Amino acid sequence: MNKTDQLETIRDYVFTLFREDETGHDFFHMRRVARIARRIAEAEQADVFLCEAAAWLHDVGDTKLFPNPNETVEKMNNFLASISLNEDQVHAINHIISGVSFSKGDAIPDTLEGRIVQDADRLDAIGAIGIARTFAYGGANKQLLYHPTNKSNSIQHFYDKLLKLKDLMHTETARALAKERHQYMEAFLKQFYQEW
Template structure:
């Protein structure tokens, strides 16, 4: 048990070094929240919490939105996991859990661990924090908050393109329940946003 705790601490430190200065909403604290949520869901759904938590910490490493050299980032991740003596079978399970997490891939992961990490990541994209992350990311891309004549290329449009769809794309009963409240909060936020926009 202590060994796994030490391994997770090394992974946390590694992730902190990579993401602590990120301003897009994919920062260290995003990884921390996703890891914590993945562990919680894993415990409720009877999955391997170590695999789920580790995969959640690492799920954005190699993402082409965040890394100029994704392959190099993934190779460095592999070196770290090998160095801290996570066995190769567990490493492969971690990679399998990460593989299809991304919304843009449009896939349901093949394993329960993958479903859990995907759920945890998607839960962090909705609700109050999800709203904050939309505008953080939009700001880094010089995207307008909203525009009456050209709404398609705005941060508000992202709610309709992705975030409002996530409630119905959750995999596990635990995540489905959590998503209901966060989805309702986003709907209330958008109602208020458009009331204020038109005042």
């Protein structure tokens, strides 16, 4: 099986896992992150196949999304072996995935490919799509839209995470893409408060 076929098979596998997600971590999120990762990998001269494959799979085993994360990752690894990825590739994908999440704190992935996939995931968390995903996730988790004193709300998420992401991008390519998306969020918040 060639790399193109492997990526198509990975895409189909991801579709079965995420097609019904309502939190903003759906199949289309994975597709956007995979496309952005490929674009950054090509610009930054990284391993394009590894970046795209890991980007497709980056939320597999996320504790927010799967009740049995370890079992989910084990099934993913068996699947990857079944489509002829070698042990080094499977290990590299797992290593990339393990370092992507914002909840890991300030830890910077130790490979270029890991930094690229993290950048791609973070880019999909900001801008117009990021705004839409924030409210989808908040709604799915019965979170308030906004409240002036109760900090458990979707608008607070902009300050806790989204507005920080522009300055946390690792690659030049991602930094350039993040600038416009960040400005869009700032304009959205200004308009939101005016209307509120």
